[in-house]
Amino acid sequence: MRIEARNLAYGFNNNIVGSNIYFEVAKGEMLFILGPNGVGKTTLIKTILNLLGPLDGDILIDNLSISDFNRKELGRIFAYVPQNNSFNFPFKVIDMILMGRTPYLEKFQTPKKKDYEIAFNSLEILNISHLENKPFTNISGGEKQLVLIARALTQEANFLVLDEPTSSLDFGNEVKLLKILEKLSKRGMGVIMATHNPNHAVKKSGKILLLKGKKDFYFGSSLETLTKERLEKVYETKVDVAFTKKDKKVFISI
Numbered sequence: 001m002r003i004e005a006r007n008l009a010y011g012f013n014n015n016i017v018g019s020n021i022y023f024e025v026a027k028g029e030m031l032f033i034l035g036p037n038g039v040g041k042t043t044l045i046k047t048i049l050n051l052l053g054p055l056d057g058d059i060l061i062d063n064l065s066i067s068d069f070n071r072k073e074l075g076r077i078f079a080y081v082p083q084n085n086s087f088n089f090p091f092k093v094i095d096m097i098l099m100g101r102t103p104y105l106e107k108f109q110t111p112k113k114k115d116y117e118i119a120f121n122s123l124e125i126l127n128i129s130h131l132e133n134k135p136f137t138n139i140s141g142g143e144k145q146l147v148l149i150a151r152a153l154t155q156e157a158n159f160l161v162l163d164e165p166t167s168s169l170d171f172g173n174e175v176k177l178l179k180i181l182e183k184l185s186k187r188g189m190g191v192i193m194a195t196h197n198p199n200h201a202v203k204k205s206g207k208i209l210l211l212k213g214k215k216d217f218y219f220g221s222s223l224e225t226l227t228k229e230r231l232e233k234v235y236e237t238k239v240d241v242a243f244t245k246k247d248k249k250v251f252i253s254i
Ligand SMILES: Nc1ncnc2c1ncn2[C@@H]1O[C@H](COP(=O)(O)OP(=O)(O)OP(=O)(O)O)[C@@H](O)[C@H]1O
Pocket: 012, 015, 017, 035, 036, 037, 038, 039, 040, 041, 042, 043, 044
């Protein structure tokens, strides 16, 4: 399966946030969306999910317009982890996670044994099985973020779409999550992720959409597209490049 933005304009009725945007990403690949605050990463993600309709051009799923798909079909294609979670109802964590099975259940149907197995497996992958019976309102911000990622995994969609998923995570969990996402993409899942950290995106197999302004963007393989010069231009700051012992490129803003 392949997602493509063709000549895409997105934004709100009275406010075009981005236009003439092009990118493509297939299952098994990772696409990182980068760019400064307010440039339009979240708005683009909502457009990719068809929560906002395109203002011009289109999002294509295997060459079919996204408008040809209904909500349930899109629920099997995209699992979404939003940026800010203001959800505050004391559901048990396991029940929150089982909500990820909704696109597979008929109206009023309750989750079956297999749905529970998938949910428990997601808890295990994210190392949060101990939270299973806690109310969602009684866990920390970072734990909530991990629960929402587990819910998205439970959805078993073709693409996992995450909006700054590491913003509340500690140093260790940030690295662990990135490793999990890489593993999932190697197993065939597509990953689309907005991030503030260019170092998340320095991947041999990754693609990058670096947003600079309304019509100004770079799209390409992350190793070629992410350069010191481009980052300096986009983020208006001096950038240094270092290399780890394993020869991995690391950007440092100075
Ligand atoms: N509901 C809305 N109606 C009109 N304009 C909006 C709305 N939400 C956001 N915007 C505007 O759209 C632009 C892009 O916002 P968006 O949240 O997509 O940026 P972002 O790149 O995700 O920012 P950040 O990195 O700060 O999260 C901003 O100028 C913002 O003010």
